[in-house]
Structure formats: structure tokens, C-alpha cells
Amino acid sequence: MVASIVMMLALILAIPLFAEAAPVGKITQVEGRVDVLKPGSQAIAPVALGDAVDVGNIYRTKTASQAEITFYNKNIMKIDPATRVEITQYSVEQDKINQVMKLQRGRVQTISGEEFIKKVSSAAEGNKFEVHTPNAVAGIRGSWQITSFTNFTTGVFQKTGNGYFFNPLSPGTIVNMIAGYVSFIIGTNGTPTPPRLGNEAYLGGTGGTTLALGGGGGSGGGGTLLTGGTAGGGMPPIFTPPINVSTPSVFVGSIACMSGSVGGYDYVEVSLNNVKFYGSGATSKPQIWYTTSVTGSYSNSEGGITPGLTGSISGGGASATFTLTNYHSQVWAGTITNGSAPGGVGGYKQPVGFSGVVGGSYTSGTTGSISGVAAGTAH
Numbered sequence: 430m431v432a433s434i435v436m437m438l439a440l441i442l443a444i445p446l447f448a449e450a451a452p453v454g455k456i457t458q459v460e461g462r463v464d465v466l467k468p469g470s471q472a473i474a475p476v477a478l479g480d481a482v483d484v485g486n487i488y489r490t491k492t493a494s495q496a497e498i499t500f501y502n503k504n505i506m507k508i509d510p511a512t513r514v515e516i517t518q519y520s521v522e523q524d525k526i527n528q529v530m531k532l533q534r535g536r537v538q539t540i541s542g543e544e545f546i547k548k549v550s551s552a553a554e555g556n557k558f559e560v561h562t563p564n565a566v567a568g569i570r571g572s573w574q575i576t577s578f579t580n581f582t583t584g585v586f587q588k589t590g591n592g593y594f595f596n597p598l599s600p601g602t603i604v605n606m607i608a609g610y611v612s613f614i615i616g617t618n619g620t621p622t623p624p625r626l627g628n629e630a631y632l633g634g635t636g637g638t639t640l641a642l643g644g645g646g647g648s649g650g651g652g653t654l655l656t657g658g659t660a661g662g663g664m665p666p667i668f669t670p671p672i673n674v675s676t677p678s679v680f681v682g683s684i685a686c687m688s689g690s691v692g693g694y695d696y697v698e699v700s701l702n703n704v705k706f707y708g709s710g711a712t713s714k715p716q717i718w719y720t721t722s723v724t725g726s727y728s729n730s731e732g733g734i735t736p737g738l739t740g741s742i743s744g745g746g747a748s749a750t751f752t753l754t755n756y757h758s759q760v761w762a763g764t765i766t767n768g769s770a771p772g773g774v775g776g777y778k779q780p781v782g783f784s785g786v787v788g789g790s791y792t793s794g795t796t797g798s799i800s801g802v803a804a805g806t807a808h
Contacts, residue, residue, distance in 0.1 A: 452481035453519040454500035461494025463508070487515045490535070502526055503542025504558055511535050517561070524548060525555045532562045536577040536632060539569050541590070546571045561597075565614045565621075567606075568593045574606070577632040580754060580764055580786060583614045584632040587624075594621050615786070616806070681706045681715045682775015684745035688725075691740030691751060699725035699742060699751055701765075701787070701803055708807075712776040718783055719804035728796045746772050749783070762788035765805060774807075783807040 456476055463476040468485035476488065482498050488508055490496055496508045502521050508514055512535025520527045526545050530537065541549075541558055549556040549570055559568040560576040565583035567576040572590025576583065585594045587606035594612050595603040596619060604612055604621040611627035614620065688700035702722045706715035739752040749768035753761065768783035785805015792798050 452483055452501075453516065454482040454498050456480040456482065456496060457499040457505075458495070458497035458507075460496070461510075462491040463494050463496045464489050482516060484516050484519050487513065487533075489513045500528070500542075502528075502544050504528060504545055505540040505542070506530060507538035507540070509536040509538065512537060524552060526558065527556075528558045530560050532560050532576060532578050534578055536575065538573065538575045538588075540573050541569055541571055564596055564598075564617055564619060566595055566597055572608075575629050575632060580762075581616055582786065584611060585613075586611045586627060586629045586632055588629065596620055679708055679710050679713070680775070681708045681711060681713065681777050682773075684747050684770070684774065687742045687744040687747060687749065689740055689742035689751060691738040691753070695727075695729045695738075697725060697727045697738055697753055697799065699723065699787075699799065701742065704745075704747075704803075706774045706777075706781070706783075706807055708777070714777055714779070715774055715781055715783070715807035717805070718785065718807050720787075720802055723787055723789055723799070723801040723803050725799045726797065727791060727799055730795060746770060747774075747781075751787070761791050761799060761801070762786070765803060768805075768807075781807055 456478055459476055459478050464473045465476050465480070466473050466487040466489075467483065473489075476496060482500070488496060488498075490508050490510050490512045492511050494510055498506045498508070498516075500506075500519065504526075506514075513533040514535070514537055515531040515533065517531045518527055518529035526548055530539075537560060539558060539560060545556065545558055557568055559566055560574075562576070562578040562583045564581060565578075565585075567574060567583070567585045569592040570590060573588035574590075574592045575586045575588055578584075585592070585606060587608050587610055589608050591608065592606040593603055594606055594614070596614050598618060599620050602620045604624055606612065606624060609626055609628075610624035611631050612621045612624045614622075683706065684704040686700055686702055687704060688698070690696055690698045700723065701720045702724060704718055704720050706718045708715045737753065739750060742749055742751045747768065747770035750766045751763060752766065753763045763786070765783070765785045765787055768785075770781040770783070773779050774781050783805060785803055787801060787803035789799060789801015791800075
């Protein structure tokens with residue numbers, strides 16, 4: 430008897446632990462350089478039209494490259510340039526579809542098929558077609574949603590239909606997305622900004638210049654969304670932030686100008702003008718900040734702006750690190766980190782730290798001007 434049991438266990442252990450799973454879709458479009466890393470493999474392989482798609486596959490598109498996956502349930506995911514995304518879950522049962530992608534950087538577009546729309550219309554619970562990022566979950570209920578992730582900012586534009594958006598660390602704060610609206614989550618603990626009218630250009634392109642900026646959530650509320658104005662030269666709108674009722678709305682103080690120059694032979698000179706800080710009271714600790722404008726100039730021997738430049742900006746007793754992170758089609762983006770006002774701001778006389786994002790447009794050529802806005806959180 431014991432010998433029989435031992436033999437049976439030996440036979441069971443001889444069976445491979447991981448049987449090959451069935452493909453869940455196929456590659457229906459490839460442009461440029463696109464590669465895939467398959468589960469259990471250390472080798473990256475180029476992607477070809479018609480290739481099978483499996484759960485666990487990680488896809489990476491290079492600059493000026495893109496791909497499209499059509500899943501067997503007819504849902505579609507478009508992978509935009511400079512993006513890395515993983516297929517993490519896929520299951521189709523009689524009345525439920527469970528589909529999740531993990532966006533590690535860049536931008537993807539999710540388009541629902543008729544089968545999913547029918548299932549979610551009859552039973553929203555238990556049916557999901559979601560994109561997860563390190564700080565957000567973006568789900569689609571029907572039609573077309575675009576999700577981006579860069580600089581720890583997740584942006585969502587609901588192109589058609591409707592969906593939902595939340596930070597998994599604050600699952601109770603969910604915004605419903607409707608066609609034509611954008612929302613953002615900034616930082617680990619950020620909550621979704623109130624949805625505003627926009628378009629997909631607000632999410633940036635080719636891996637993620639975020640044009641619509643915002644302040645993270647946390648105890649201060651839902652953050653700010655930059656709104657208003659239109660940039661010249663055919664560029665998407667560039668925004669200035671309103672004080673929203675869900676954000677700290679009492680003016681604490683301002684810094685007239687913070688400026689500096691980064692780079693050497695190729696350089697960017699930047700000025701953050703009228704940096705305003707807001708909190709819950711005139712003498713309370715600031716929680717958010719934004720600028721009236723960002724101005725400056727650049728020089729680049731090859732034309733455009735040099736990404737990766739970093740340096741210090743200062744003024745009004747405050748200092749911060751300015752980093753240029755990205756540029757594309759006369760739109761630029763950067764970060765403000767390590768912000769410090771040791772003597773406080775306005776009515777608040779204790780040290781204040783701050784950080785955020787900055788971006789805008791620039792003129793073409795080897796030299797020219799830059800403009801834009803900036804916003805972020807204070808602590």
C-alpha cells in the first residue's frame with residue numbers, strides 16, 4: 430500500500446508544475462520596434478504581427494513605435510510609443526470577464542468589445558477591464574479609455590463611454606469618468622482630481638509628458654487640476670489651476686520668483702513666477718502651491734530642449750531642484766523636488782517643504798523661449 434502511494438506521488442511530481450496556458454489574444458498591429466518578455470524567460474524577443482499573447486507577457490514599445498493587441502473576447506489594447514505594460518489577468522466565464530493590465534510607464538488605450546459591454550451592462554460587479562499603475566486603477570465600463578503613467582502621475586481620459594478611477598490605497602474615493610473628461614492621481618497617496626473637460630493630449634504622448642498638472646490628495650482633499658487657456662502654435666491647451674472647493678483654498682503667502690539655470694553648453698533658464706501657497710487658514714501650514722506662470726529660455730545646438738538637465742532654482746528665501754524630464758512636439762515637462770522654504774511662507778513662519786510638476790510649451794529652433802505653469806503639494 431505504501432509503495433503504491435509513493436509511486437503515485439512520484440508520478441504526480443513528474444508532471445510539469447506549470448502547464449502551458451492557452452493564448453488570450455494576438456498582435457493585430459505593429460509599427461516600429463516592439464518587443465516582449467515572456468514569463469520564465471530571460472530573453473527579450475521582437476514582436477511580429479499575428480504573434481500569440483499570453484498572460485504574463487510584458488510588452489515594450491520604443492519611441493515612435495506602437496502595437497495593438499486584440500483579445501479573444503474582442504477587447505482591444507493599443508500600446509502607445511515608449512510604453513511598458515504587462516498582461517496580468519485574463520479570464521472569461523459564462524457571465525464574467527476579468528481582465529487586468531499593469532502599466533509600468535507610458536500610455537495605453539483600452540477599447541471594449543461588444544461581449545464585454547453586454548456583460549457589464551447586465552452585471553457591473555464581477556466584470557472588469559482595468560489598467561493598473563503603481564498608484565491607480567482605471568477601469569472601463571464601455572467604449573474607449575486612455576491611461577498614462579509618468580513621474581508617479583496617472584492620468585485618465587475617457588474618450589467615449591464611461592469608466593471609473595481610484596487609488597487602491599483609498600478605494601473609497603472613486604470618480605466616475607464620462608466621455609470627454611480627464612482626471613489625475615499624483616503621488617503614492619494622491620486621490621483623483623475632479624474630472625474636467627479635456628482631450629487625450631492632456632495625458633501627453635510617447636511615454637508621458639503630462640500637460641494637465643495637479644496636486645496630490647491625502648488629508649488636503651482631491652488636489653488641483655490645471656485648467657483654462659490655450660497655447661499657441663497649434664499646441665494642446667496649457668492650464669492654470671483654479672482653487673477648487675475640494676482643495677485647501679485659503680491663501681497663506683507667495684514667493685515672487687524662483688529662478689535658475691541648468692546645463693552648460695546646452696542649457697535651460699527657468700523662472701517660476703508668483704508661487705502661491707494655500708492651506709486651511711491664513712497662518713496654517715500650506716498644503717498646495719501653484720505658479721501664475723513659468724517663463725524662461727533655452728539653447729540647444731541640435732534644436733529643441735535637452736532632457737535630463739537638472740539644477741537648482743531659488744528666490745525669496747526658498748530653493749528647489751528643477752529637472753527637465755521630457756519634451757515632445759514643442760511641449761516640455763519637468764519636476765520640482767526638494768523644495769524648501771526654511772523661514773516659512775506668508776503667515777506660516779515654520780519651515781515648509783514642497784514638490785510638484787512643471788510643464789508647458791517652447792518655441793522651435795536652437796534657441797528660444799519656454800512658457801508654462803507648475804503646481805504641487807506642500808508639507
